[in-house]
Amino acid sequence: MQNSLYIGVMSGTSLDGIDIALVDITDDNITFIAGECYPFPNEVKMALWQLCQQSSCTLLQLGELDHRLGQLYADSINNFINKYHLDSQKIGAIGCHGQTIYHSPNGEYPFTMQIGDANIIAAKTGITTVADLRRKDMAYGGQGAPLVPAFHQAIFSAPDKNRIILNIGGISNITVLSPNQPIIGFDTGPGNVLLDSWIMRHLNQPYDKDAQWAKTGIINQSLLQHLLNEPYFHMPYPKSTGRELFNIDWLLKKLINYTPAPKDVQATLVELTVNATIQAINKQLTLSDNLPNELLICGGGAKNPLIIERFSKLLEDWSVLTTDQLNIDSSFIEAMAFAWLAYCRIHNLPSNITTVTGATKAISLGVIYPN
Numbered sequence: 431m432q433n434s435l436y437i438g439v440m441s442g443t444s445l446d447g448i449d450i451a452l453v454d455i456t457d458d459n460i461t462f463i464a465g466e467c468y469p470f471p472n473e474v475k476m477a478l479w480q481l482c483q484q485s486s487c488t489l490l491q492l493g494e495l496d497h498r499l500g501q502l503y504a505d506s507i508n509n510f511i512n513k514y515h516l517d518s519q520k521i522g523a524i525g526c527h528g529q530t531i532y533h534s535p536n537g538e539y540p541f542t543m544q545i546g547d548a549n550i551i552a553a554k555t556g557i558t559t560v561a562d563l564r565r566k567d568m569a570y571g572g573q574g575a576p577l578v579p580a581f582h583q584a585i586f587s588a589p590d591k592n593r594i595i596l597n598i599g600g601i602s603n604i605t606v607l608s609p610n611q612p613i614i615g616f617d618t619g620p621g622n623v624l625l626d627s628w629i630m631r632h633l634n635q636p637y638d639k640d641a642q643w644a645k646t647g648i649i650n651q652s653l654l655q656h657l658l659n660e661p662y663f664h665m666p667y668p669k670s671t672g673r674e675l676f677n678i679d680w681l682l683k684k685l686i687n688y689t690p691a692p693k694d695v696q697a698t699l700v701e702l703t704v705n706a707t708i709q710a711i712n713k714q715l716t717l718s719d720n721l722p723n724e725l726l727i728c729g730g731g732a733k734n735p736l737i738i739e740r741f742s743k744l745l746e747d748w749s750v751l752t753t754d755q756l757n758i759d760s761s762f763i764e765a766m767a768f769a770w771l772a773y774c775r776i777h778n779l780p781s782n783i784t785t786v787t788g789a790t791k792a793i794s795l796g797v798i799y800p801n
């Protein structure tokens with residue numbers, strides 16, 4: 431009998447750390463078993479932050495960071511295996527996203543770059559590892575992102591409602607599951623990336639826990655409209671973005687000629703995250719008529735009470751929930767998705783959705799690194 435346990439590993443655009451999920455996957459069942467988050471050591475976080483912010487480094491720095499992240503992923507997985515007393519022989523495969531350091535899907539030579547050497551993961555854990563999960567989609571003309579919609583379809587499809595899954599990580603992305611309609615999914619824009627950068631700049635904190643600071647501010651409507659004029663928000667899908675566009679420099683440029691108090695900027699940035707998504711839902715989607723609409727939120731933003739409050743208020747006819755309310759831990763959905771992508775690759779099942787990424791072919795994503 432084939433092993434049905436898979437490990438998924440995700441470190442995302444927030445640069446906060448490594449999420450690991452253990453998932454039991456068979457042809458007709460996907461069950462979350464356990465999840466852990468391993469924060470990055472501060473110097474690794476700083477090195478990644480600088481690399482992503484400046485988009486430049488020496489080849490030596492890049493090579494060493496690729497190796498170091500490979501080791502960090504492997505050590506975190508081994509800790510996870512020990513903590514849950516797992517037998518590595520019983521793990522079908524590890525699916526590791528790696529760390530995106532640049533994503534450029536629309537240039538003359540489109541590319542997406544994830545680091546964290548998967549050879550090291552396979553060697554140190556003794557488990558077959560699947561990585562490089564985005565580039566095959568790009569080779570077929572796709573955006574290489576977002577990839578989670580296929581997984582969302584596998585676990586969240588419902589015949590009797592229009593369900594939108596919203597992941598609010600550093601960047602936000604949606605998956606639209608509407609009965610009898612093709613699946614749509616794209617990045618809506620910033621999730622937490624600007625919120626984190628702004629509070630770091632002003633209060634030297636990595637994030638605004640429970641929106642305590644944003645709640646003291648007042649939304650600046652004219653700044654909000656100015657931010658919402660960003661052309662990315664108005665581009666048709668398929669589309670994907672990242673820290674290359676939405677970063678502190680983007681925000682500082684937009685703030686020229688505006689002088690709100692820093693706490694008001696924080697409040698306005700929460701509203702930007704919420705409104706960019708609502709604008710995308712209202713202007714770019716056609717949902718099946720006469721069905722109830724549900725917004726299902728996951729990712730770190732699901733822990734932000736102000737974000738949830740604003741969505742509930744602005745989508746008053748909708749049911750606004752977090753995936754935790756469906757008993758699926760909102761912190762580990764992306765990591766679960768990479769376990770599932772590994773399962774698909776090992777079984778040679780297609781795992782991209784062409785209507786989402788724009789690829790010309792549905793294909794089994796990822797490269798297998800045997801141990």
Ligand SMILES: Nc1ncnc2c1ncn2[C@@H]1O[C@H](COP(=O)(O)OP(=O)(O)OP(=O)(O)O)[C@@H](O)[C@H]1O
Nearest residue numbers: 442443444599600601622637639640729730733734
């Ligand atoms: N209690 C909380 N209050 C407010 N914000 C929170 C809270 N907990 C987490 N967050 C936010 O969530 C972020 C982390 O989200 P997540 O782990 O989904 O990011 P990620 O995996 O890097 O994302 P992605 O790959 O989807 O861009 C933190 O940086 C922080 O901004």
Ligand SMILES: CC(=O)N[C@H]1[C@@H]2OC[C@@H](O2)[C@@H](O)[C@@H]1O[C@H](C)C(=O)O
Nearest residue numbers: 443530533575576577578601603617
């Ligand atoms: C290039 C890249 O790493 N993109 C991430 C990022 O983080 C959120 C959003 O932007 C999404 O497009 C994607 O991650 C998830 C896991 C995805 O591919 O679905």
